[in-house]
Each structure stands twice: as C-alpha cells, then as structure tokens.
Amino acid sequence: xxxxxxxxxxxxxxxxxxxxxxxxxxxxxxxxxxxxxxxxxxxxxxxxxxxxxxxxxxxxxxxxxxxxxxxxxxxxxxxxxxxxxxxxxxxxxxxxxxxxxxxxxxxxxxxxxxxxxxxxxxxxxxxxxxxxxxxxxxxxxxxxxxxxxxxxxxxxxxxxxxxxxx
Numbered sequence: 001x002x003x004x005x006x007x008x009x010x011x012x013x014x015x016x017x018x019x020x021x022x023x024x025x026x027x028x029x030x031x032x033x034x035x036x037x038x039x040x041x042x043x044x045x046x047x048x049x050x051x052x053x054x055x056x057x058x059x060x061x062x063x064x065x066x067x068x069x070x071x072x073x074x075x076x077x078x079x080x081x082x083x084x085x086x087x088x089x090x091x092x093x094x095x096x097x098x099x100x101x102x103x104x105x106x107x108x109x110x111x112x113x114x115x116x117x118x119x120x121x122x123x124x125x126x127x128x129x130x131x132x133x134x135x136x137x138x139x140x141x142x143x144x145x146x147x148x149x150x151x152x153x154x155x156x157x158x159x160x161x162x163x164x165x166x
Contacts, residue, residue, distance in 0.1 A: 022088065026072055029095050031062040036102045041155065044107040050162035058154035060145045067141060074136035079121050087122065095119045 038059040042052030079088045098115045110116060121129055133139050146152045159165060 022076055022085075022092065023069070023073060025092050025096075026076060027062075027064050027069075029092060029099075030072070032099055033095070033102075034062050035059065036099060037107075038151075040102065040105055040107040040110055042158070043105070045158045045162060047106050048162045048165070050158055050160075050165070052158060054154050054158040054161065055151075058149055058151045060149035060151050063145070067137070071137040071141055075132060075138060078132045078136065079124075082124055082128075083121055091119065091121055 038055055042055040044052070045055060046052040076088060079091070083091075098119055101113075101115060102110060105113070105115075120126070124132075143152075
C-alpha cells in the first residue's frame with residue numbers, strides 16, 4: 001500500500017510532437033494531482049480531529065524545470081516502450097477522469113478505492129512502476145521538493161495534532 005501511495009505521489013509532485021502533447025497533458029495532470037493529493041492528506045488529518053491546515057500551508061508548488069521535465073519524459077518513454085502510446089494515453093484519460101472523484105476523498109478512502117489502481121499503468125506491476133519512477137529520478141525529485149518546501153515536516157506536525165496520536 002505504501003508503494004502505491006508513493007507512486008501516486010510521485011506522479012502528483014512531478015512535473016517530438018506526439019510526446020510533447022502527452023508531456024503537456026502529463027504536466028497539467030501532475031499539477032492538479034499535486035494539490036489533490038495534499039488536500040486528501042489534509043482531509044485525513046481533519047477527519048481524525050487534527051489540523052489539516054498545517055499541510056495545506058506547506059504544499060510544494062509545481063516546478064516544471066529541466067530536471068523534472070527530463071524525469072517525466074523518461075517515465076513516459078519507459079511506459080510507452082512497455083505498453084505502447086495508446087495505453088499510456090488511456091492511462092492519462094483515467095487520471096483526468098479520476099480527479100473529480102479524488103477531490104471528495106480522504107487519503108484512506110483513496111487508498112481503499114479502485115482509483116489508485118485504475119490510474120496505474122496496466123500490466124506493469126507495482127514493483128516495476130516503482131522501479132521506473134526511481135530509475136527516472138522522479139522519486140528523488142519528489143522527496144527533495146517535499147523536504148525543501150517543509151511539506152515533510154508539515155505532515156509530521158499535522159499528525160501530532162491528532163488527538164491521542166502519541
């Protein structure tokens with residue numbers, strides 16, 4: 001389950017004509033997912049009686065710099081090599097369709113739903129998707145940005161506001 005959440009977060013915090021169109025879509029999806037994932041985490045804290053606003057105040061801004069674009073291009077190229085362009089396009093479609101549903105969920109509701117699985121590349125398996133994200137550098141970029149923005153500290157601080165969460 002932790003890998004699934006990390007994979008979704010990697011996609012949420014990351015930023016050739018056909019590839020450029022998919023990259024534009026992927027970056028737009030990533031920007032919206034960034035905010036949705038943080039809001040789901042905040043709602044989770046709120047639902048448990050804590051202060052989710054601590055998370056909301058520390059959401060890292062999406063930066064589409066050369067590093068994140070190269071990592072995203074690597075990810076899409078690897079997915080397309082494994083699955084084909086059409087399947088990757090369908091995955092992006094599913095991600096776009098899932099976002100309105102995600103906006104109403106807590107992180108627990110999301111992780112227990114079929115949405116996370118539906119947004120994953122079909123047929124690659126959780127371990128391979130995780131490995132591709134790591135190989136392309138998306139995980140490192142995500143962790144770095146969450147640390148630099150104070151988001152990781154905010155997650156811990158928000159967790160400490162939950163009653164009886166010692």
